[in-house]
Amino acid sequence: MASGKSSVVVRCDTPEACPVVTACLQGGRVPCLDVCRWHDQKLRLCDELEAIADGLPAKVDRLKCLLVANELVPLLRTSHAYEEEYIFPAFARDSGQGASRAASVRRLKAEHVEDECSAQDLTDTLLAIGHGSAIANPEALGFMLRGFFDNMRRHVAFEREHVLPMIPARELD
Numbered sequence: 001m002a003s004g005k006s007s008v009v010v011r012c013d014t015p016e017a018c019p020v021v022t023a024c025l026q027g028g029r030v031p032c033l034d035v036c037r038w039h040d041q042k043l044r045l046c047d048e049l050e051a052i053a054d055g056l057p058a059k060v061d062r063l064k065c066l067l068v069a070n071e072l073v074p075l076l077r078t079s080h081a082y083e084e085e086y087i088f089p090a091f092a093r094d095s096g097q098g099a100s101r102a103a104s105v106r107r108l109k110a111e112h113v114e115d116e117c118s119a120q121d122l123t124d125t126l127l128a129i130g131h132g133s134a135i136a137n138p139e140a141l142g143f144m145l146r147g148f149f150d151n152m153r154r155h156v157a158f159e160r161e162h163v164l165p166m167i168p169a170r171e172l173d
Contacts, residue, residue, distance in 0.1 A: 031086050031087055035082070035083065035087060035164060036164070038075065038078070041071075041079075042076075042156055043152075043153065043156060045068055045071060045075070046149035046152050048064060048067075048068045049122075049149045050146075050149055052068070053142045053149075057135055057138030060129060060135065062129060062130045062131075062132070063130065065126040065127070066127065069122070069126035069127045069130060070123075073119050073120055073123050076112075076115055076116050080115075080116065083112075083159075084112065087163060088108065088109070088163075089105075091105060091163050092105045104163075108155070111155050114151075115152060115155065118147075118148050118151075119148070122148055125144070
């Protein structure tokens with residue numbers, strides 16, 4: 001199957017052993033690649049948020065605030081819904097570690113809810129700043145930004161280290 005705009009063909013090394021192979025068949029999606037792409041986008045947004053925090057209080061890029069604000073919530077909603085529908089159930093179905101993995105999935109889902117709520121608050125604030133509002137409390141905003149992107153980076157790291165390794169995939173030219 002074709003991957004995005006590229007002509008690269010994507011195929012799992014061992015589709016018979018892949019716990020989320022059925023997701024590959026749903027609309028041409030390849031879960032392991034989709035999640036990696038979303039992780040990269042989240043980490044890029046974390047870098048953008050960190051740059052905004054580092055510029056407080058005097059050097060805030062208002063256009064960057066608008067761009068991040070418009071991308072943040074839709075990215076989280078899309079990626080979280082997909083993870084919860086396809087990736088987490090497969091991750092939790094390990095006969096040897098089922099209880100431990102189920103607990104991890106519950107925590108990850110709770111983090112998704114918290115992240116989306118925080119992202120909405122950040123979006124509202126960044127949109128206001130982007131449209132010219134003054135920053136009433138730069139320290140509080142910096143704390144809000146850093147808390148969000150630190151948590152997001154930690155969440156992505158956990159998924160990369162503990163969830164994604166169980167999904168085998170390979171790109172073939």
